[in-house]
Amino acid sequence: MADLRVVVMPPFDREFFGGTDRFDLSAKTLFGVVNKLDEIGRGFADLADVRAAFAVDGAVQPDWSVPLGDAKEVIVMQKVAGGAD
Amino acid sequence: MNAPEPKGSFKQVGTRPIRPDGVEKVTGKAIFGTDYKAANMLHGAIVRCPHPHARIKSIDTSKAEAVPGVKAVVTGADFPAIDDVMVRTGEVASSTLDLAINIMAKDTAYYDGHAVAAIAALTRQAAIEAARLIEVDYEVLPHVIDINDAFAADAPKIKESIETAGLAEGEEGRPNASLKFPSVKGDPDAAMAGAAHKVSGHYSLKPVHQGYIEPHAAVATWKADGKLDIWCSSQGAFDVRGLTAGVLHLDIGSIRVMPLEIGGGFGGKTTIYLEPVAALLSKKSGRPVRFVMTREEVFRATGPAAGGEIDITLGADADGNIVAADIEFQYSSGAFAGADTWAGVMHSVNHYAIENFKVVGWNVLCNMPKHAAYRAPGAPQINFAVESAVNDLADKMGMDPIDLRLKNAVKPGATGPMGNQLGEIGLVECLEAAKAHPHYSAPLGPNQARGVACGSWMNYGGPSTAAVSLADDGSVLVTEGNPDIGGSRASMALMAAETFGIPYEKVSVTIADTSSIGYSMVTGGSRTTYATGIAVIEASKGVIEILRDRAAKMWECDVSEVEWGEGEAICTGGENKGKTFPLTEIAAKAGATGGPIAFENGVNPLQHLPGYGVHICDVEVDKETGNVSIARYTAVQDVGKAIHPSYVEGQMQGGAVQGIGWALNEAYIYNKDGRLDNAGFLDYRIPVASDMPMIDTVMVEKANPGHPYGVKGVGEVPIVPPLAAVGTAVSRAVGKPMRSLPITPDKVQASLNGG
Numbered sequence: 001m002a003d004l005r006v007v008v009m010p011p012f013d014r015e016f017f018g019g020t021d022r023f024d025l026s027a028k029t030l031f032g033v034v035n036k037l038d039e040i041g042r043g044f045a046d047l048a049d050v051r052a053a054f055a056v057d058g059a060v061q062p063d064w065s066v067p068l069g070d071a072k073e074v075i076v077m078q079k080v081a082g083g084a085d
Numbered sequence: 086m087n088a089p090e091p092k093g094s095f096k097q098v099g100t101r102p103i104r105p106d107g108v109e110k111v112t113g114k115a116i117f118g119t120d121y122k123a124a125n126m127l128h129g130a131i132v133r134c135p136h137p138h139a140r141i142k143s144i145d146t147s148k149a150e151a152v153p154g155v156k157a158v159v160t161g162a163d164f165p166a167i168d169d170v171m172v173r174t175g176e177v178a179s180s181t182l183d184l185a186i187n188i189m190a191k192d193t194a195y196y197d198g199h200a201v202a203a204i205a206a207l208t209r210q211a212a213i214e215a216a217r218l219i220e221v222d223y224e225v226l227p228h229v230i231d232i233n234d235a236f237a238a239d240a241p242k243i244k245e246s247i248e249t250a251g252l253a254e255g256e257e258g259r260p261n262a263s264l265k266f267p268s269v270k271g272d273p274d275a276a277m278a279g280a281a282h283k284v285s286g287h288y289s290l291k292p293v294h295q296g297y298i299e300p301h302a303a304v305a306t307w308k309a310d311g312k313l314d315i316w317c318s319s320q321g322a323f324d325v326r327g328l329t330a331g332v333l334h335l336d337i338g339s340i341r342v343m344p345l346e347i348g349g350g351f352g353g354k355t356t357i358y359l360e361p362v363a364a365l366l367s368k369k370s371g372r373p374v375r376f377v378m379t380r381e382e383v384f385r386a387t388g389p390a391a392g393g394e395i396d397i398t399l400g401a402d403a404d405g406n407i408v409a410a411d412i413e414f415q416y417s418s419g420a421f422a423g424a425d426t427w428a429g430v431m432h433s434v435n436h437y438a439i440e441n442f443k444v445v446g447w448n449v450l451c452n453m454p455k456h457a458a459y460r461a462p463g464a465p466q467i468n469f470a471v472e473s474a475v476n477d478l479a480d481k482m483g484m485d486p487i488d489l490r491l492k493n494a495v496k497p498g499a500t501g502p503m504g505n506q507l508g509e510i511g512l513v514e515c516l517e518a519a520k521a522h523p524h525y526s527a528p529l530g531p532n533q534a535r536g537v538a539c540g541s542w543m544n545y546g547g548p549s550t551a552a553v554s555l556a557d558d559g560s561v562l563v564t565e566g567n568p569d570i571g572g573s574r575a576s577m578a579l580m581a582a583e584t585f586g587i588p589y590e591k592v593s594v595t596i597a598d599t600s601s602i603g604y605s606m607v608t609g610g611s612r613t614t615y616a617t618g619i620a621v622i623e624a625s626k627g628v629i630e631i632l633r634d635r636a637a638k639m640w641e642c643d644v645s646e647v648e649w650g651e652g653e654a655i656c657t658g659g660e661n662k663g664k665t666f667p668l669t670e671i672a673a674k675a676g677a678t679g680g681p682i683a684f685e686n687g688v689n690p691l692q693h694l695p696g697y698g699v700h701i702c703d704v705e706v707d708k709e710t711g712n713v714s715i716a717r718y719t720a721v722q723d724v725g726k727a728i729h730p731s732y733v734e735g736q737m738q739g740g741a742v743q744g745i746g747w748a749l750n751e752a753y754i755y756n757k758d759g760r761l762d763n764a765g766f767l768d769y770r771i772p773v774a775s776d777m778p779m780i781d782t783v784m785v786e787k788a789n790p791g792h793p794y795g796v797k798g799v800g801e802v803p804i805v806p807p808l809a810a811v812g813t814a815v816s817r818a819v820g821k822p823m824r825s826l827p828i829t830p831d832k833v834q835a836s837l838n839g840g
Contacts (some may be wrong), residue, residue: 009503010266011251011427019253050171053691058506060691062546077503078427 001026002068006033009077012052016041030054030064033074053079096651097583098794101731104575105594106346115346118302118318123373126304127156127205129363130212131376132219133385134194134201137228137452137759138243141192141221144202148218154211157369158219159362160202161191165334172331179356181331183421187455188332188361194223195243195420196452197760198385200358205366205374228452228759232394232417235261235451243420243450262415263422264448268430268502271441276409280400284477287396288470289825290808291752292389292417295459296743296771299348300383305363306373313340313364318347320354320568321607326599332361343598344568351743352458353388355607384764388457389753391416391425393466399474405484407475407493410434410442414467419453428463432805433471435502436512436541436697437493452759458609460740461542461801465747465808472538472809473816473824486537487520487699494539501543501695511723511787512539512697518783519699524719532706533716536813539699540805544798545610546690550603551620553581553628554683559669561585563594563624566605567617571800572732576614577621579728580794584625586651587668603687611696611798614728615789620688622793627684635678636666692791696802698722700741702810706818708837711830713749713815715776720806721783725797730784737803738780744807746772752827 006023013021017040027033033054038045054061055075056068068074109115134141146158169182190201202219206212227241234240242260249258251265258265277283303317313335319325322342330337347354359376366374378386395414401407412433416426426446433444479486494512501507516539519525529535552564563581567573578592585592605617629649636654637644646658654666675682703717720737727733750770754763763769788795808826816823819836 007504010268010430011264014251014253047171055503055505058500058504060505062689062691073504075504077505078431 001028002071004033004068004071005073006037007073007075009075011078012044012076016044027068029066029068030061030074034064051079053077095583095794097579097589098726098728099730100579101729102575102589104572105578106569106574110346117299117346117348119299119377121304121316121345123304123306123316123375126373126375127207127366127370128209128212129203129205129366129374129376130209130216131200131362131382132202132216132221133382134190134199134223135197135760136194136223136225137197137230138226139194139223140226141190141194141201142224143222145220146202148220149204149215152206152211152215152218154207155204155215156207156372157205157366158202159365159369161189163365164189164332164361167332167334170331172327183455184328184357185332187421188358196454198382198454200362200386203362203366205370229261230451230453230755230759232392232415232449232451235417236415236447236449243452247450261450262447263450264426266426266430266446268444269442273409273411273441273443276441277398277400277411280408281403282401282478282482283398284474284481285398286470286474286477286822286824288473290393290466290469291826292392292453293459293747293751294384294389294769295351295353295457297349297351297353300378300380301358301387302377303359303363304373304375305360305367307364307368311339314343315340315360315364316343316345317360318345318354318568320347320350320570320609321605322568322599323566323604324355324607325357325360328357329360329364333364341598341600344596347568347570350570351460352462352609355458355609356388358387380766381764384769385761386454388419388455389453390459390462391418391423391456391466395467395470397470397474399478401478401482405482405489405492407437407439408441410439410444412443412467412470413445415447415449416463416466417449417451417453418456420450421455422450423448423456425456425463429467431502431543432464432541433467436495436539438495438499439493453753460743460804464540464542464805465744468538468540468805469808469812469826472540472806473812476536476538476809476813487516490539491516508694509787509790510695510697511785512541514785514787515539515697515699515721515723518785519701519719519721522701522719522721522783524701524717524781529703530705530716532708532818533703534814534817536702536810536817537699538806538809538813539697540802541695541697542611542798542801542805543695544615544693545612546616546693547606547612548687548689549605549617549620550685550687551617551624552602552683552685553621553624554681555628555672555675557673557675559591559672561587561592563592563621564597564602565594565617565621566597566602567608567613568596570608571736572729573608573613573617575732576618576728580618580621581625583794584622585629585668603685611800612693615693615792615796615798616688616690618728618796619690619792620686623688624684624686627686628682631682631684632668632671635671635675635682638678639666639674640664690791694725694789694791694797696723696797696799698802698806700806700810702807702814704811704814704818706815706833711834711837713828713833715745715778717778719781719783720803721785722799722802723785723787723797724799725789725792726786726795727784728794728796733784733799734782736800737782740800740803741780741807742772742777744804745811748808748811748826748828750827
């Protein structure tokens with residue numbers, strides 16, 4: 001179980017968490033992070049998969065099941081659209 | 086100036102073979118979206134609202150239904166009621182309700198060209214004639230087109246449901262603002278107050294269209310078993326499937342989408358317009374239904390890129406270190422909420438190491454078509470303001486503009502604006518290559534001036550699936566799920582050939598339908614060569630593992646004693662040590678060693694890296710007519726490893742030309758009644774070949790360690806810098822700042838004449 005500082009970037013901070021953008025919580029995986037964030041801001045989990053990206057200690061982690069181990073920080077950020085070609 | 090070929094230790098990667106689909110396309114035999122015909126099909130036509138904002142009081146289809154040959158009519162009432170759920174559209178989420186209403190208005194039409202009814206008939210002409218007979222009773226409502234009008238505090242609200250997300254507690258939104266997105270780092274106010282040099286400006290851009298040559302087209306057939314088949318060109322057949330399922334309330338598994346060749350998309354074909362309409366008409370008529378948009382329909386009803394209004398102030402210390410940025414902007418997203426505002430904030434100052442910034446983006450709705458992604462969506466607009474201001478700062482300080490950028494550029498290991506690590510990025514190398522390029526120091530002719538700008542795009546990875554199988558003669562068959570828009574068949578074949586150690590010509594690539602391969606996200610976001618490339622490489626490696634196992638069986642040794650070399654298995658132990666089995670021989674004996682050889686692999690890589698570009702533009706201004714021509718243009722870009730350099734250069738050139746068009750030519754022109762006045766290529770002028778000089782390209786190949794062959798995305802970066810490079814060059818040529826795009830001859834004339 002990693003003790004994490006979770007940083008929630010706009011627009012999620014105001015949309016789900018009343019403007020609070022930092023949380024201290026413990027989780028084994030990103031699934032746990034999402035579930036705990038959903039307890040604070042109801043509805044976040046429903047949209048996280050399609051709207052949010054997660055960086056664990058600075059590196060984007062697409063697999064939510066990877067153990068967080070001794071990770072220190074998770075950043076929740078907006079996915080960015082693309083349109084080339 | 087181009088990269089040498091081939092370089093490094095690669096044998097296939099980095100070479101420039103002819104693309105597998107090239108002959109079919111240049112001889113006109115390839116089947117694009119507009120070419121496909123189904124047996125017994127009907128032809129569709131859409132009735133579009135002539136008002137920018139109107140309540141639909143009633144629709145009378147009786148006269149149309151009486152026209153000989155008409156087989157079915159649908160309106161918004163035929164679409165299922167759906168919940169407003171979020172679904173994936175490309176890399177981001179979209180509201181199914183917004184999608185459905187954009188495809189067919191229900192009680193209100195939100196822009197000139199909004200679909201209100203559709204007809205299927207035996208002939209296209211019958212469908213068009215019947216469409217004219219559909220009587221729609223409208224109550225015309227107040228409209229707003231211009232973003233400044235739409236953002237005003239007293240603007241008429243175009244939808245009652247609009248609420249401004251992202252506001253601080255107690256903060257008031259705007260009537261048509263769907264989002265406020267602030268991003269703050271450090272103490273920008275204090276840093277700005279202490280800055281030795283400041284520059285400020287207001288910048289304006291109009292919405293522009295992606296300008297793909299192939300119009301939207303689709304054929305749908307609702308089969309007797311209740312399942313739906315769709316043939317269309319798009320940037321992602323899987324997303325066409327998912328979005329259509331969402332809009333029509335169908336199981337995803339009941340829809341099969343067959344991807345056809347695509348004649349350009351640039352982001353605009355990552356969503357749907359026609360497919361559900363054709364499907365419902367097919368359900369009603371019992372026959373396949375085909376739609377092909379006219380060019381006018383493409384302009385009136387499909388997505389433009391956002392226009393923008395941007396205020397910016399930059400502050401630097403006496404040495405040229407940018408110490409603060411204060412930016413506030415509004416992007417228009419048409420009549421529905423959009424996503425580009427987030428990207429605008431993220432790409433505003435992410436190419437500079439600035440410790441203090443405040444960037445606030447607003448998303449504003451107006452009575453225009455629903456915006457769609459366009460090459461680096463959201464980045465070119467904000468970059469126009471930022472890079473123009475950086476050039477102003479260089480002028481004010483008497484610094485070389487590239488030196489100023491080198492002083493402030495982000496470097497490997499830096500942290501991005503969202504806290505993510507940027508990794509092995511190559512902006513500094515690009516700036517150094519641009520400064521060393523002969524273009525940068527070349528003398529200018531009369532009435533000529535030069536501008537330079539740099540920019541970035543975060544790029545993307547995401548889910549892709551690929552399958553690799555072997556034929557009995559050793560042919561390698563790659564199957565993928567991403568439409569080939571910019572030459573990806575060739576890139577996938579090169580990566581597979583490199584992995585196997587075989588010639589490029591031995592690999593064939595097929596783009597599969599949605600029931601024949603696993604999910605692959607859209608071809609977009611500069612993700613395909615990176616992410617689908619990894620899927621192809623991993624699937625190839627899976628086949629190689631099978632080949633090693635089969636060779637071990639034939640040598641009667643343990644698989645650990647078999648290695649894979651250049652297109653062959655090599656025995657490294659036992660009595661057969663040193664012997665080899667070519668891939669062709671193992672494939673020929675597949676039946677005797679365990680059966681067909683194939684491997685399918687799904688991946689979701691996100692070790693992509695941002696790309697950076699630096700552009701140099703020389704313009705020549707005709708002081709009599711105000712016309713601006715591009716005299717010389719050079720694009721430098723950090724491309725990672727170029728798998729097929731010709732197609733990388735093509736992306737760089739194409740993106741540059743589209744950016745030049747945005748800067749000089751392109752804009753939607755609405756009249757006072759809110760109707761689009763230039764819905765065609767005669768009046769909406771995209772650059773053509775005769776407008777352009779040769780766009781010189783310099784590929785800076787700084788490999789991405791997160792890809793087996795070093796790939797970074799390349800398709801989006803090149804549209805980011807041109808707006809400021811062109812704008813700065815014209816500003817210098819006329820001696821006054823030109824901060825409103827497009828810089829048309831009348832604006833140049835007015836500036837030259839003291840306006």
